[in-house]
Amino acid sequence: MTRSVCAVMAWAASFAAFSGVAFAQSPTAADDSRGYAEVVAQSAFGNVTSQSFGGEFGYTVKPGLQVYVDAGYVRDTTSSTLATSAQRIAADLTTKAGATSYQVKQPVTFGVAGIKYLFPVDQSRFAPYIMVGGGAARVEKNTTFTAVNGSVSNYVTLGSDLTGSETKGMVSAGVGVEISLGSMWIADLQYRFGRVFTSDGLNINRAGAGVGIRF
Amino acid sequence: MMKLSLVSVSGAAVLAALSGACSSSTQPSGGTASVTTPTPMVPAASAQIQNAAQPITLIVKNAVVTQSSGTTYLFEVATDAAFTNKVQTKGGIAENSSGQTTVVLDTLPAAKDYYWHAQATGGGTAGPFSPPSKFTVGPAVVISSPAPISPLTGAQVPTRPTLLVANAARTGPAGPITYKFEVSSTSAFTSTVLSVTVSEGVNQTGYIFQTDLAVNTTYYWRATAIDAANGVSSTPSPINSFTTQQPSQAQAIATQIGIVLWPGAVPTGAVGHATMGNDPNFGAGWAPQTLYYAPQGVYFPSPDSEMLRLFDLLDRGFDPQSAIDWMNGNGYPTAAVWYPPPEKAVIGLHYVYLASRGKVVTNSIWDIVVRVE
Numbered sequence: 177m178t179r180s181v182c183a184v185m186a187w188a189a190s191f192a193a194f195s196g197v198a199f200a201q202s203p204t205a206a207d208d209s210r211g212y213a214e215v216v217a218q219s220a221f222g223n224v225t226s227q228s229f230g231g232e233f234g235y236t237v238k239p240g241l242q243v244y245v246d247a248g249y250v251r252d253t254t255s256s257t258l259a260t261s262a263q264r265i266a267a268d269l270t271t272k273a274g275a276t277s278y279q280v281k282q283p284v285t286f287g288v289a290g291i292k293y294l295f296p297v298d299q300s301r302f303a304p305y306i307m308v309g310g311g312a313a314r315v316e317k318n319t320t321f322t323a324v325n326g327s328v329s330n331y332v333t334l335g336s337d338l339t340g341s342e343t344k345g346m347v348s349a350g351v352g353v354e355i356s357l358g359s360m361w362i363a364d365l366q367y368r369f370g371r372v373f374t375s376d377g378l379n380i381n382r383a384g385a386g387v388g389i390r391f
Numbered sequence: 392m393m394k395l396s397l398v399s400v401s402g403a404a405v406l407a408a409l410s411g412a413c414s415s416s417t418q419p420s421g422g423t424a425s426v427t428t429p430t431p432m433v434p435a436a437s438a439q440i441q442n443a444a445q446p447i448t449l450i451v452k453n454a455v456v457t458q459s460s461g462t463t464y465l466f467e468v469a470t471d472a473a474f475t476n477k478v479q480t481k482g483g484i485a486e487n488s489s490g491q492t493t494v495v496l497d498t499l500p501a502a503k504d505y506y507w508h509a510q511a512t513g514g515g516t517a518g519p520f521s522p523p524s525k526f527t528v529g530p531a532v533v534i535s536s537p538a539p540i541s542p543l544t545g546a547q548v549p550t551r552p553t554l555l556v557a558n559a560a561r562t563g564p565a566g567p568i569t570y571k572f573e574v575s576s577t578s579a580f581t582s583t584v585l586s587v588t589v590s591e592g593v594n595q596t597g598y599i600f601q602t603d604l605a606v607n608t609t610y611y612w613r614a615t616a617i618d619a620a621n622g623v624s625s626t627p628s629p630i631n632s633f634t635t636q637q638p639s640q641a642q643a644i645a646t647q648i649g650i651v652l653w654p655g656a657v658p659t660g661a662v663g664h665a666t667m668g669n670d671p672n673f674g675a676g677w678a679p680q681t682l683y684y685a686p687q688g689v690y691f692p693s694p695d696s697e698m699l700r701l702f703d704l705l706d707r708g709f710d711p712q713s714a715i716d717w718m719n720g721n722g723y724p725t726a727a728v729w730y731p732p733p734e735k736a737v738i739g740l741h742y743v744y745l746a747s748r749g750k751v752v753t754n755s756i757w758d759i760v761v762r763v764e
Contacts, residue, residue, distance in 0.1 A: 261425060261457040268427045268455040335516040336422035337457050375422045 211235040211242065212354075214364055214388020218248075221381050223259065226252035228382050232364075240294050244307060246348065246368075247287040253315070253380055254282045261337055262319050272331045274324030280338070284380060286313035286370065288348045303354040310348070313372040316341040336375075346372045360389050424458035424514020431509065431524040432491065438526040441622035442501040445528070450493045451509045451521065453486055458514030462486040465510045466494045472506045472523045486511070501531035532563035534616045534625040537570060540595060541657045542612075542633035549638045550604045551646070553654055555597040559616035559625050566620030567591070572598045574612045578630060584610060588617070599651050609634045640667050640677075641703035648679050650696050652703060656721040660707030666756045667702065668748055674758030675743075677702075682761055684742040691742050693759060697725055701738060701745060702757055710752060711738050 211234050218228040230248020237243055262280040269276040290309015297303060319338040321328045336342075352366030364386035372378040429451035434440060440447060449466055456462045464486060468479040481494045499505060506523040537556035542548050554572050561568070567590070574585040589598050596614075604610065611632045616625040638646065639662040645652040667677040675682055675693060682693045694702075700723055704714035711729040715738070718725045728739040736750035743762055747755040 264455050264457065265425055265427060272428065272430065330428070330519055330522070332425060332427045333516050333518045335425040335457065335514060337514075338425045340422075 209236060209390040212362060212388050212390045214362065214386040216248070216364070216366065216384055216386035218366075218368070218382040218384025220250045220253065221383070222253060222379060223256045224252050224254045226250065228384070232386060232388070234292055240296060242292040242294070243289065244292045244309065245287070245289045246309065246311075248285075248382075250284040250286070250380055250382070252281045253284050253378060254280055255376065255378070257376065258282060258317065258319075258338065262321075265332055265334075265338070266321055269321055269323055269328050269331055273326070273328050276321050276323040276328065278319065278321045280317075280319045282315060282317050282378075284313050284315050284372065284378070286346055286348075286372070286380075287311045288346055288370070290348065294354065301356040303356075304352070305354060306349070306351050308347075308349045311346050312343055313346040313370070313378075314341060314343045315372060315374050315378060342374055344373045346370055356390075360391070362388050362390050364388065423516045424456050426457075426511050426513055426516045426518030427455045428519050428521040429454040429464060429492070429509045429511050431507070431521050434524070434526040436524050436526075439529060440526055441529045442531050443622040445496075445498045447496045447499065447526070447528075448493055449496065449507055449509070450491050453490055453492055454511035454513075454518055456511060456513035456516075456518075460513070462511055462513030464492050464494070465512065466507060467509075467520075468496060468499070468505050468507045470503060470505060472525070474506065474508070474523070478505070486513075499528050501528055503528055529621055530564050532565045532618055532621040532623045533561065534565060534568070534618055534623055535560040536625040536628045537596070537614045537616050539612075539614065539628050539631045540655075542631065544631045544633075546631075546633040546657065546659065547636045547661055548633045548657065549642045549652075550606055550635045551600040551602070551638075551642075552604070552633060552635070553597050553599045553651065553657065554612055554614070555595055555655060555657075556614045556628060558591055558594055558596055561616075561618070563621075565618045565623070567618070569617050569619065570596045570598075571615045571617060572612065573614070573627075574610050576608070576610060578611045578632070580611065580613070580630075591616075595655065597654060599654065604635045606635050606637055636661070639703055639706055640665075641699040641706060644677060644679065644694060645696070645699050648692075648694075650699075652696070652699060655723070658704055658707055658709070658717060658721075660709070662703070662706040664708040664754055665702060665705040666754075668756040668758035670758070673748055673756075674746065674760045677759060682742070684761060686762075686764065689742070693743065697723075697727070697740060698743070698745060698759065701725070701727060701740075705755075705757060711747075 213233045215231050220226050220228040228248055228250040232246045234242040234244035262278050266276045266278040288309040288311030290307055292305055292307040294303045294305040317339050348370040350368040352364055355363040357363055368382040370380040432452055433450035464484040466481040467474055467477055469477045479496055484494050486492050504527050506525050508520040508523045510520045511518045537559040540555040540557055542552055569588045569590055571588045576582050576584055587598055609632055611630050613627040613630045615627045642652050668674055669676040677694055680693055681690050683690050701714055715727050715729055730737050732750040737744040737746040744760045746758045746760045
């Protein structure tokens with residue numbers, strides 16, 4: 177977890193603690209709707225940068241407070257540990273099976289549900305929010321080695337550090353700004369942080385935009 | 392209002408907890424490791440190993456284990472490449488941090504082909520076995536220590552003695568044998584006067600000193616038989632000693648004309664019992680020269696080794712017939728004939744007689760007289 181991510185989270189936590197009390201009863205423009213649905217496209221970053229796609233659905237339970245469901249797919253979250261291990265194995269295989277190349281990817285499919293709080297900003301198209309939730313994520317480790325002299329299976333046994341999948345609990349927190357585009361359409365500029373409780377521990381940072389409708 | 396505040400505070404608490412996780416600088420590595428094969432290094436593939444070189448040490452280049460703590464190795468040796476007939480298994484060998492891990496095998500039966508491979512286990516994963524590597528253990532060869540022939544302990548020898556042993560007995564398909572002769576001034580062989588290796592002779596093997604040893608000095612010697620091809624050596628022969636003395640009259644001339652007086656067995660006894668006659672009134676003398684045998688018109692060198700050996704035996708106190716018998720019985724065949732007094736008192740050789748002056752046999756003067764018949 178980087179210092180910048182930590183700082184964002186700490187800021188969000190503090191902001192939520194105070195603003196939740198101070199502005200709880202002030203309605204916003206978004207409070208008028210029953211909910212929203214949107215599709216999102218994000219850049220996922222960390223040890224590697226990849227893409228994330230998904231959808232988010234929210235339902236207003238009180239003015240300024242929504243419950244939401246966020247589901248998506250992150251194409252690659254390969255950690256430095258995973259990449260280094262694959263590189264070490266490939267280097268050793270090169271001495272035994274000829275020149276060996278490798279590919280390593282760690283896609284994540286996730287789904288979380290939680291609550292979303294929209295800060296009251298009267299008469300504005302912009303509605304900042306914070307959110308927190310929990311759910312589950314499936315983390316796959318796809319590592320392949322290709323050697324000049326053929327199969328590498330005689331030379332290596334891959335462990336769960338390089339291959340296989342696991343489904344673990346996940347917590348997520350996010351901040352963003354919901355922008356009204358007329359009476360029905362909305363845009364959503366967002367940042368999401370997720371922590372998947374795999375055996376190695378996995379942090380997922382996503383920043384992107386969503387487009388949806390308010391209903 | 393109260394519920395909303397609690398929700399916000401709860402969310403903040405969760406995030407704060409996550410923020411707390413940020414303070415951890417490391418993440419535990421989980422799951423099982425990935426493990427490659429170790430690489431066989433020693434013995435090299437298809438290596439031929441002398442049976443005497445056992446025990447054999449197997450060495451592998453360490454495998455790559457992505458979680459490297461506590462890696463161990465399993466070594467297997469079999470008589471077939473499929474490892475259905477395993478003869479040795481060495482497991483739980485801790486990885487050596489030098490990058491190579493070794494194991495010493497128990498002694499394997501000789502004259503067989505063997506296959507070996509190794510497997511690394513670490514981080515909960517057993518890697519694949521390395522490809523089988525073959526080596527061959529050579530035949531079992533046993534060589535007995537050679538038996539000393541001469542000089543035996545107590546012998547008086549010239550300053551260029553000949554060391555002689557009976558060839559060593561051996562079992563198994565031994566290769567060419569050589570013999571290492573060692574001479575020392577101490578019985579513990581702490582100081583080496585000579586260490587030389589010579590090829591095996593027929594039945595016996597010897598070494599003749601090329602330089603003079605110190606006179607009136609006791610030396611100790613031993614010999615070891617060596618089969619270099621199979622890496623086998625005998626135990627050293629029993630240690631014998633000898634004492635050098637001034638060269639005898641015969642030895643001095645033998646050295647002068649470049650022959651070895653006693654290349655094999657060496658007679659016992661101290662010299663001083665005979666004198667070489669050099670008076671031209673009685674014979675041709677013992678100075679090296681070429682003489683003429685008129686009946687056959689033959690020129691021949693005089694003295695030759697046969698004359699010198701007979702004289703040396705007389706000089707050691709042998710009577711003439713005993714001298715002839717000793718030579719015939721110790722590898723120096725001779726056709727000499729002893730014609731005793733009172734008629735002659737000469738030893739008849741091919742071209743000459745060795746004649747005792749005045750027909751005195753003991754402590755006599757011996758002349759070389761060219762035969763005329």
